[in-house]
Amino acid sequence: MILLVDTSVWIDFFAGRNTQQVSIFKKAVREGADLALTRLILAEILQGVPSDPEFARLRGALSSFRVLLPESEETFVKAASLYRTGRKRGVTIRSLIDCVIAAIAMEHEAVVLHRDRDYDRIATFAPLKVVTALA
Numbered sequence: 141m142i143l144l145v146d147t148s149v150w151i152d153f154f155a156g157r158n159t160q161q162v163s164i165f166k167k168a169v170r171e172g173a174d175l176a177l178t179r180l181i182l183a184e185i186l187q188g189v190p191s192d193p194e195f196a197r198l199r200g201a202l203s204s205f206r207v208l209l210p211e212s213e214e215t216f217v218k219a220a221s222l223y224r225t226g227r228k229r230g231v232t233i234r235s236l237i238d239c240v241i242a243a244i245a246m247e248h249e250a251v252v253l254h255r256d257r258d259y260d261r262i263a264t265f266a267p268l269k270v271v272t273a274l275a
Contacts, residue, residue, distance in 0.1 A: 141173075141174065141250075141251060142174045142175075142176050142206070142208070142248055142249070142250035142251070143173050143174060143175050143176065143250065143251055143271075144176050144177065144178070144181075144241070144244075144245045144248075144250040144251065144252045144253065145165060145175055145176070145177055145181070145205075145253050146181060146241065146252055146253060146254035146255070146256055146259065147181050147184040147185055147256075148161070148254050148255040148256040149161045149162060149165050149253050149254060149255055150177075150181070150185050151185070151188070152255060153165055153166075154185075154198075159255060161253055161254065161255045161271070164253060164271060165253060168253075174206065175205055175206065176205060176206040176207065176208050176248075176250060177202065177205055177206075177207060177208070178207065178208050178209075178240075178241055178244050179207060179209070180240060180241055181241065182202060182207070184237070185198070185202065186198065186199060186202075208245070208247075208248045208250060209244070210240070210243070210244055210247070211247050215240070215243050215244060215247060216240065216243070218243040218246075218247075219236060219239040219240040219243040220236075220239070222239040222242060222243060222262055222266055223236055223239045225265055225266070226261060226262065226265065229265055231261050231264070231265070233258050233261060233262065234258055235258060238258040238259060238262070239258075239262065242258075242259060242262045242266065242268050245268060245269070246266065246268055249269070250269070251269040251270065251271055252268065252269065252270045252271065253270075253271045254270065254271070
């Protein structure tokens with residue numbers, strides 16, 4: 141199983157927040173899980189790094205993770221379709237980037253670890269696998 145770690149979890153991890161998702165992420169790292177990100181997630185993480193040395197260090201650290209790539213132009217068509225399907229059902233997805241990440245995750249049959257309600261919303265009408273909150 142590929143665990144696609146969303147930007148929301150990475151940000152909490154780097155900020156030292158002790159969320160349920162960060163705990164799952166840390167456990168997955170300890171167990172040697174197949175962790176991944178996308179190029180969009182990489183860009184989202186790096187855009188908020190304030191210093192050049194920290195940027196370089198973080199860029200190097202993140203390079204050790206698998207990067208899931210879009211399979212084709214159809215990935216982006218699927219992302220637009222996800223957005224449109226949500227709107228038709230009265231669900232507004234706040235970010236097209238989340239739709240692109242969801243489309244990539246579905247192509248690779250990855251499970252998304254996140255703290256972003258858009259993925260849960262997408263999963264209500266598409267075959268997106270997400271890590272559900274623990275009781």
